[in-house]
Amino acid sequence: MSSIGTGYDLSASTFSPDGRVFQVEYAMKAVENSSTAIGIRCKDGVVFGVEKLILSKLYEQGSNKRIFNIDRHVGMAVAGLLADARSLSEVSREEASNFRSNYGHDIPLKHLADRVAMYVHAYTLYSAVRPFGCSFILGSYDEDDGPQLYMVDPSGISYMKEMTCRELVKEVAKIIYIVHDEVKDKAFELELSWVGEVTKGRHELVPKDIKEEAEKYAKESLEEEDDSDEDNM
Amino acid sequence: MDSHHSYSQVKGVSTGTTILAVKFNGGVIIGSDSRASMGESYVSSKTINKLIQVHDRIFCCIAGSLADAQAVTKMAKFQLSFHSIQMESPPLVKAAASIMRELCYNNKEELQAGFITAGWDRKKGPQIYVVSLGGMLLSQPFTIGGSGSTYIYGYVDAKFKPDMSLEEAIQFSTNALALAMGRDNVSGGVVHLVVITEAEVKHVVVPGNKLPKFHDE
Numbered sequence: 001m002s003s004i005g006t007g008y009d010l011s012a013s014t015f016s017p018d019g020r021v022f023q024v025e026y027a028m029k030a031v032e033n034s035s036t037a038i039g040i041r042c043k044d045g046v047v048f049g050v051e052k053l054i055l056s057k058l059y060e061q062g063s064n065k066r067i068f069n070i071d072r073h074v075g076m077a078v079a080g081l082l083a084d085a086r087s088l089s090e091v092s093r094e095e096a097s098n099f100r101s102n103y104g105h106d107i108p109l110k111h112l113a114d115r116v117a118m119y120v121h122a123y124t125l126y127s128a129v130r131p132f133g134c135s136f137i138l139g140s141y142d143e144d145d146g147p148q149l150y151m152v153d154p155s156g157i158s159y160m161k162e163m164t165c166r167e168l169v170k171e172v173a174k175i176i177y178i179v180h181d182e183v184k185d186k187a188f189e190l191e192l193s194w195v196g197e198v199t200k201g202r203h204e205l206v207p208k209d210i211k212e213e214a215e216k217y218a219k220e221s222l223e224e225e226d227d228s229d230e231d232n233m
Numbered sequence: 234m235d236s237h238h239s240y241s242q243v244k245g246v247s248t249g250t251t252i253l254a255v256k257f258n259g260g261v262i263i264g265s266d267s268r269a270s271m272g273e274s275y276v277s278s279k280t281i282n283k284l285i286q287v288h289d290r291i292f293c294c295i296a297g298s299l300a301d302a303q304a305v306t307k308m309a310k311f312q313l314s315f316h317s318i319q320m321e322s323p324p325l326v327k328a329a330a331s332i333m334r335e336l337c338y339n340n341k342e343e344l345q346a347g348f349i350t351a352g353w354d355r356k357k358g359p360q361i362y363v364v365s366l367g368g369m370l371l372s373q374p375f376t377i378g379g380s381g382s383t384y385i386y387g388y389v390d391a392k393f394k395p396d397m398s399l400e401e402a403i404q405f406s407t408n409a410l411a412l413a414m415g416r417d418n419v420s421g422g423v424v425h426l427v428v429i430t431e432a433e434v435k436h437v438v439v440p441g442n443k444l445p446k447f448h449d450e
Contacts, residue, residue, distance in 0.1 A: 103316065103328040103332065104328060104330065104331030104370070105327050108320060111320055
């Protein structure tokens with residue numbers, strides 16, 4: 001699995017003898033241990049789904065959001081340390097807003113992803129700060145450039161990654177339900193958002209009725225699969 | 234349109250000027266005269282270029298203090314070139330105009346220059362933006378500026394048609410500039426025209442003796 005970087009893992013400004021920066025790798029572990037976030041691109045939009053673990057029954061439904069609006073046309077879904085993710089969402093919002101103020105139009109998603117990735121990367125260079133312990137997915141839809149999806153991880157790389165949006169929402173819900181581990185984690189709340197032709201390029205939370213339809217579909221698919229497993233035995 | 238009257242009272246070398254830009258079917262034409270004056274009576278240059286290229290398909294016409302206009306367009310050209318390389322694609326005309334606007338608005342106390350930014354981009358095709366003295370940004374299908382423009386408002390209002398052909402647009406621009414140069418003492422020289430389309434950028438110069446003549450000339 002992972003080797004122990006004794007002595008070379010105390011700060012992000014130290015390389016190990018085999019050329020690794022252990023602090024960045026440990027930061028990526030924080031993401032691996034978090035619950036799932038998905039972003040899927042289809043031909044007319046992008047859908048995000050997040051498995052939000054319910055840490056206490058006292059929390060209100062809809063609290064502890066993990067999907068953020070960065071600009072009218074850009075959404076961000078996060079995995080990893082939530083506090084780090086929130087701070088990065090603020091950084092992204094400022095980037096997008098400054099761009100609009102200087103150049104008069106919506107920030108292209110690739111440029112936003114590059115700028116935020118540069119910011120994340122900066123925190124992997126110094127011993128005085130620690131790397132961000134979160135990965136996030138940025139998505140947007142534009143009439144001319146179509147749907148786009150980018151992912152940024154703690155090392156500061158950004159990379160790019162097809163149904164209609166309406167059908168995709170049900171599939172994303174199904175994936176989250178399947179991926180949810182009943183034994184390891186307790187209850188969870190599904191957070192769904194979308195941006196595409198269906199929302200005229202604005203990133204929004206999926207409306208309640210469509211979300212309920214999607215969850216119903218997801219639960220039914222799970223039950224069907226359980227039944228079919230029993231038959232095979 | 235605001236404060237064109239103050240252009241002829243600017244100290245130092247100014248471009249008492251006539252500038253215009255007009256959209257036609259498939260592109261945009263920008264044009265200007267070529268006279269630079271100091272005060273009301275001395276022509277400091279008969280052949281100055283007031284059509285500055287800030288990117289491959291984006292031009293600015295300048296009016297007002299020449300020094301201020303050159304400083305602003307030089308800065309805008311630099312910022313736009315950096316922006317375009319970062320975006321890995323040709324810049325939008327709106328982005329160029331916004332850069333000019335930020336420069337004019339944030340430095341409005343020191344500057345005395347106005348611009349017409351026009352060009353072609355992949356997203357919205359041919360566009361014209363006016364960036365005025367104080368930093369207002371406005372998009373228009375055609376626009377005129379400079380001290381000479383006051384004499385041709387009637388002409389352009391009457392003669393402009395949307396979606397003209399290239400030939401009609403060239404005729405429209407040349408006539409308008411010639412009429413303004415005929416009445417404004419601080420506009421004159423030759424007519425510079427630049428035709429910007431998706432395919433190319435074409436310069437046309439109409440020397441003073443080839444300009445269209447009107448009834449009393």
